[in-house]
Amino acid sequence: MTTTTATHCPYCALQCAMNLTDDAGSVTVAGREFPTNRGGLCKKGWTSAELLSSPERILEPMLRQPDGSFAGATWDEALDLIAARLADGRAEHGADSVGVFGGGGLTNEKAYQLGKFARLALGTSRIDYNGRFCMSSAAAAGNRAFGLDRGLPFPVEDLDAASTILILGSNVAQTMPPFIGHLEGARSAGGLIVVDPRRTATARLTENGAGSHVQPTPGTDLVLLLGLINVVINEKLVDLDYIDRRTIGFDELRRSVGQWWPERVQAETGVPVRQLRDLARRLAAGGGTYILTGRGVEQHVDGTDTATAAINLSLILGLVGTSHSGYGTLTGQGNGQGGREHGQKCDQLPGYRKITDPAARAHVAGVWGVHPDSIPGAGIPAVELLASMGEPGGIRTLLVHGANVVVSAPNAERVRAGLAALDFLVVCDFFFSETAALADIVLPVTQWAEEDGTMTSLEGRVIRRRTAVTAPAGVRSELWIFHELARRLHAPSTFGTDPAEVFDELCRASAGGPADYSGLSYGLLDTGEAAYWPYPAGSTGTPRLFQDRFQHADGRARIHPVRARGADAPAQQGGILTLITGRLLEHYQSGAQTRRVPELAQARPEARLQLHPATAAQLGVVDGGWVDVTNARGVVRCRAEVTVDIRHDTVFLPFHFPGEQSANRLTADRTDPVSGMPEFKRTTVRVRALAGEERGAHV
Numbered sequence: 001m002t003t004t005t006a007t008h009c010p011y012c013a014l015q016c017a018m019n020l021t022d023d024a025g026s027v028t029v030a031g032r033e034f035p036t037n038r039g040g041l042c043k044k045g046w047t048s049a050e051l052l053s054s055p056e057r058i059l060e061p062m063l064r065q066p067d068g069s070f071a072g073a074t075w076d077e078a079l080d081l082i083a084a085r086l087a088d089g090r091a092e093h094g095a096d097s098v099g100v101f102g103g104g105g106l107t108n109e110k111a112y113q114l115g116k117f118a119r120l121a122l123g124t125s126r127i128d129y130n131g132r133f134c135m136s137s138a139a140a141a142g143n144r145a146f147g148l149d150r151g152l153p154f155p156v157e158d159l160d161a162a163s164t165i166l167i168l169g170s171n172v173a174q175t176m177p178p179f180i181g182h183l184e185g186a187r188s189a190g191g192l193i194v195v196d197p198r199r200t201a202t203a204r205l206t207e208n209g210a211g212s213h214v215q216p217t218p219g220t221d222l223v224l225l226l227g228l229i230n231v232v233i234n235e236k237l238v239d240l241d242y243i244d245r246r247t248i249g250f251d252e253l254r255r256s257v258g259q260w261w262p263e264r265v266q267a268e269t270g271v272p273v274r275q276l277r278d279l280a281r282r283l284a285a286g287g288g289t290y291i292l293t294g295r296g297v298e299q300h301v302d303g304t305d306t307a308t309a310a311i312n313l314s315l316i317l318g319l320v321g322t323s324h325s326g327y328g329t330l331t332g333q334g335n336g337q338g339g340r341e342h343g344q345k346c347d348q349l350p351g352y353r354k355i356t357d358p359a360a361r362a363h364v365a366g367v368w369g370v371h372p373d374s375i376p377g378a379g380i381p382a383v384e385l386l387a388s389m390g391e392p393g394g395i396r397t398l399l400v401h402g403a404n405v406v407v408s409a410p411n412a413e414r415v416r417a418g419l420a421a422l423d424f425l426v427v428c429d430f431f432f433s434e435t436a437a438l439a440d441i442v443l444p445v446t447q448w449a450e451e452d453g454t455m456t457s458l459e460g461r462v463i464r465r466r467t468a469v470t471a472p473a474g475v476r477s478e479l480w481i482f483h484e485l486a487r488r489l490h491a492p493s494t495f496g497t498d499p500a501e502v503f504d505e506l507c508r509a510s511a512g513g514p515a516d517y518s519g520l521s522y523g524l525l526d527t528g529e530a531a532y533w534p535y536p537a538g539s540t541g542t543p544r545l546f547q548d549r550f551q552h553a554d555g556r557a558r559i560h561p562v563r564a565r566g567a568d569a570p571a572q573q574g575g576i577l578t579l580i581t582g583r584l585l586e587h588y589q590s591g592a593q594t595r596r597v598p599e600l601a602q603a604r605p606e607a608r609l610q611l612h613p614a615t616a617a618q619l620g621v622v623d624g625g626w627v628d629v630t631n632a633r634g635v636v637r638c639r640a641e642v643t644v645d646i647r648h649d650t651v652f653l654p655f656h657f658p659g660e661q662s663a664n665r666l667t668a669d670r671t672d673p674v675s676g677m678p679e680f681k682r683t684t685v686r687v688r689a690l691a692g693e694e695r696g697a698h699v
């Protein structure tokens, strides 16, 4: 029998719509009409069904043996052992010795249940997730300025009518290709402006009169934005009426940016004064202007301040919450939005509530049927949580769901050492990811097409993921795993296994919170309703936020002045280069999935270090030749890709690859003090060309 099921892509937050057709076990993908992708898919989406029948799939629980190998076990054996070790660990070292690490790819139902499981079944505050590496700075800035964080506070299609779109630090042409269809209006008006140290595929969309590419020195985005604000204020391009009616803090901002006159900004960023002034004037010209930020400007130790500066610029231009204009941030992971709303963040309860808020605790405790005091307090963010592994008073047992921290976390070798120092590591995955390979127990879980659930896209729209194929007999949904472990641990409350029931409970828990889903149900979502949160019971949802008021009590946005840190030593001094890391079209996140899709792996089988021809010549590096990229934290050994698309003082590595090609061997685990975001986008390294005989040396 042939069945066709309407669902969405398993990968990025654009959540392109697709039809999956199962013809006697042969599954094919077709793009489906939907506002974000208009029937289009990228390579990752087209090939996504291949992993359902991958020969590398884990099909039964795997237990590490005394000799280090893995052997299959029954589910009862595995779950009994896990429950016993969790109970022993808690009894011996306290509840906070058990850590939980979640993922931005989990469905809303799983993210919700994981947070509840950690707090009630394990009694631990030590839960966080890999969205900390992705969206945390933009989220912190949104909460700071608007009192609410929803990546795009407007539907993606609103961008179609824009005449000017400024994209800061996002390579959408490679990370979410169907999105670029929404840039066409701005391109045809000559108004697509891309800020990126590299001439990426997105930056190339500005060529031939379609806009402009601004190529600042890495790590100077905040100065660039302060310079733009300076020009906008000094050239009287601000929207004073909007500022008076809708914001607080403009006078302080005006005083704070006085020191960033254009010539000084040029000296720091390398962006010419004329380009800076032209850009400010273009943004203020009207006709529909949007400012969008991405990880390129957010993954820094001042990422929250940089996103805040982009918001400040948007506010003084009167762009936010007005028709045909706006500010937004481009979420990366598939459920990066929903994953940060329902409780897997260390400081959060469902509905985007603060775990430190007594009223929020009382509400959620009421839904869970427990006393508010039984819910632990705030935990610690992801980088800190991982750094505590093996440390006195730190994590001794870790459960990992939907994350591959050995590849995706900064300072990866330190993370690897921390995982090795644990008493007990459990990983839920489809494959032996690099993190699963280090586990004591690996639990095989269902993939996206084998289960129901909901995801929340980059525009805050809740969508249905549907069961399209039957899961292999030996795998289980995480919801079932949480249920079984909670039962063995005699946890209070209930842990449902039916996604629709869990969603209903999530909706009740979110009622009255910032991310209110209480008017939603699977029944409503199945009608095709465009369900943008907040969607309180009795409402029809909120496609466009901030039309009348912001979420602060007085309804006004906060213009929060921010300061740039002092300029660091220029790159290339003494042979030092600035490394930035990022994504390739063919791969997703740590590559644990896409590296197993033959077509994608063949197209991009390895990491290559991008560097400028002048830099390559200086270092004796040839295109395709082997190099060592080093700093105090580690060494990456890979081939070079010599390209004019990058600045001479900058090199680039994709972060999808493991082992000796893992870019995160080099990145530091210092973080933004507000958001906990690591600085992935600015690492100092040296590059050395390898002689042929050195290539074989062990790294």
Ligand code: SF4
Residues within 6 Å of the ligand: 009, 010, 011, 012, 013, 014, 015, 016, 037, 040, 041, 042, 043, 044, 045, 046, 175, 176, 177, 178, 179
């Ligand atoms: Fe669409 Fe993103 Fe999937 Fe590509 S990876 S098909 S852009 S959802």
